[in-house]
Amino acid sequence: MIRISKVKAALAGALAVSLLAGGAASAAHADTPTTSAPPSLESMYLWNNDETLLTKDSTIGWGQQVLGYPKNTDFTNYDTYFQAPSQAAQPYVFLSPRGKELQPLEWVSKAINGFAPGTQTVLTPNLAPENTAGVNLAAAKANGGEFSLGLAFTDQNAAAVYGVTFVHITVKPGGDYTYEPTTYQTTTPPPTGGDSKDIAVSADVQEPAGSLTFTVPTTSVALATAINTATQQSESTGSITGINVIDSRSTTNRKGWDMTQSVADFVSGANTIDKKNLGVTVTKTGGSAAATAGTAQAAGSAVYPSPFATSAVGVSTEPTTELKADLKLVAPAGTPAGTYTSKMTLTLVSK
Incomplete structure (x- = not known):
């Protein structure tokens, strides 16, 4: 069973996916910032x-x-x-x-x-x-x-x-x-023997509509399980297709994005299968040429969190990137039989 939750924070959508394997502004006007010593590297x-x-x-x-x-x-x-x-x-x-x-x-x-x-x-x-x-x-x-x-x-x-x-x-x-609010502003010293004067320049800038979002096709996935005759280990496999990242931001704001994945350990009652035993292979099935799938995580040596997919800066004629994830859980020898559940979380952030 896959549970999905999406959390809006820092352009991040958090997707919670439960895996099942049988067998083994409203912005007010701020006050004028002040300077400080030591100086703050940036405004805050x-x-x-x-x-x-x-x-x-x-x-x-x-x-x-x-x-x-x-x-x-x-x-x-x-x-x-x-x-x-x-x-x-x-x-x-x-x-x-x-x-x-x-x-x-x-x-x-x-x-x-x-x-x-x-x-x-x-x-x-x-x-x-x-x-x-x-x-x-x-x-x-x-x-x-x-x-x-x-x-x-x-x-x-x-x-x-x-x-x-x-x-x-x-x-x-x-x-x-x-x-x-604290800010640090630098000024360029005038040339030797010369003078400099500041001129305040202001402009109203309009920002066009646009967003960075992603969707998933399902809220749960059950992996199919079979015994590998060569290794005599329980192997559970399945796929999630139709994971779509939609980047419709303007040319100025389209700075690329990163999607990462994390996985929890698989649990069945008092028994646990380490998350490293879940392999994930991501494939880009369509969409933006600027996007690429992350390196495959092999069952038994997988590392989480890890990259799921990424997109470079730039505007593509196709704003939607289509992704597929193939999952493979290999239960270690001696793992008690049972239905083991986990959760995969996908997080999307702008670069």
Whole structure:
């Protein structure tokens, strides 16, 4: 049986597929951002889960799920990422006293985050202080104070910090807080002996309609099982056809996409088959020439999560990519008979 659920987050559709084998914005206007020292690598604004912008007049709960974004508009496009310095190995969400952003030993708390697959970018991190951990976190909530909250780009263990992107927050005793959007802007010095003057330029830009979505043809799949006479192992096979990725975004916004797959262990009562025993072979059966299927995962040595399919930047005359997944579960020798269930999750994100 396959269960499917789709979650809209960062242009990601989460598809939950249960596998069965028998036998073995509404955006308000933000306030003018302020600068900070050390400088924030990029602008950062806080947004609600319902895609509304939080301003400096907003009261935010300690455990409220808030998302960081580099812009105060176009949040529903989910197409703007935070960029890490080239030497960074890991992003962390952190809470620190102001002025201590680059000193991890002085942080109040932290939580490991993740880069988008194959990049050094982060999309809409969850910055709720309650989701971080640290010995001084409870005191910060209870006593309040002035802190910095954001992303730190570090080595693998958060011992060295190569750059930070953050906002200033003011915490009231008990945990409620307000924030100030923070930005870092550089200016070009005038030539020696010369002068320079700034001219503010503004323009209203209209964005055409478009979207990045995907569909699946079914909510469940039962794999057919037989004993391999050569190996005397139970093998269950099946296919999911008609997985469609539809990229109808404009030329400017069509930046390509990545679809990844993850699989849970197969369970039957107290018995378990490791997810590595499920092989998945993806085939592109039609559509955009820019899209390609991911490398096949072999039963017995499969790795999850792993790429399912990807598309390069560019506009194709065919916006829909059609995909097929062939599944093969090989039960290890000695696996007790039974009906084993699992869940496959497909996640789609824009590059």
